[in-house]
Amino acid sequence: MTITIDEGLLRRMARDAAVYGLTRPWAIVMWVALAAGLALSFLTLGTGAADDADAAAWLPLATLGLGVVAVLATVSSARRAVRTATPPGTxxxxxxxxxxxxxxxxxxxxxxxxxxxxxxxxxxxxxxxxxxxxxxxxxxxxxxxxxxxxxxxxxxxx
CATH class of the missing domain: 2.30.29 (PH-domain like)
Known part of the structure; x- marks a missing residue:
């Protein structure tokens, strides 16, 4: 059997590849570290224990931002890799x-x-x-x- 890769199949294959990348053991360790960092930043923010309250207020946003960047980078990398290997029309x-x-x-x-x-x-x-x-x-x-x-x-x- 043969198939011709179209834009829809390419996107769906890239999605599967991105999910694979985001659920690999190293990625799970990263997610756990980010969750711990987020929890710690909220705890620090809530107790007022931080030396610089303004900096502490940005820690939860920075941690969430790192998570978003990790997802976007993984999705982009998966799309690029799948598109390079099998561009539409292949x-x-x-x-x-x-x-x-x-x-x-x-x-x-x-x-x-x-x-x-x-x-x-x-x-x-x-x-x-x-x-x-x-x-x-x-x-x-x-x-x-x-x-x-x-x-x-x-x-x-x-």
Whole structure:
């Protein structure tokens, strides 16, 4: 099966990639740290223990601002990465072979051995395969893989 990437699918795949990025273990640590910073800033603000009350008043806003910047940067990065790999109009296909996942995008074909993948996350519109020993991922349109294909990938990646 082949599909042509359109703007809507591109946005939905980027959304799945952004959710993946925002829920990775390092991101969870960041969210916990930001929540702790926010709680601490409210506690400091409420007790008047801060040396500079004006500076303390800005701490909750600064903490929330850091969270917003993290979300915007992750979403922007995911959109850019997905758009670069599969711009609108790209004809994409995927095929599972005994030892490799073959992915084609227009005239490019990639053969990636299953052992190169470290993990898999299945979103609504994208299957995200994490590359071993790397922060890189491969994003495949979900529609190209059947439930059996995904089960096979899960077994091969584990």
């Amino acid at each position: 004809v994409v296909w995927a095929r599972l072979e005994p030892d490799t996942l073959q992915i084609g995008a227009d005239r490019r074909v990639s053969d990636i051995r299953y052992r190169e993948f470290e993990g898999i996350r299945v979103g609504r519109d994208a299957v995200i395969l994490r590359i071993r020993n790397s922060t890189a991922v491969t994003v495949v349109p979900r529609v190209l893989l059947t439930d059996d294909d995904i089960a096979r990938l899960r077994l091969s990646v584990a």
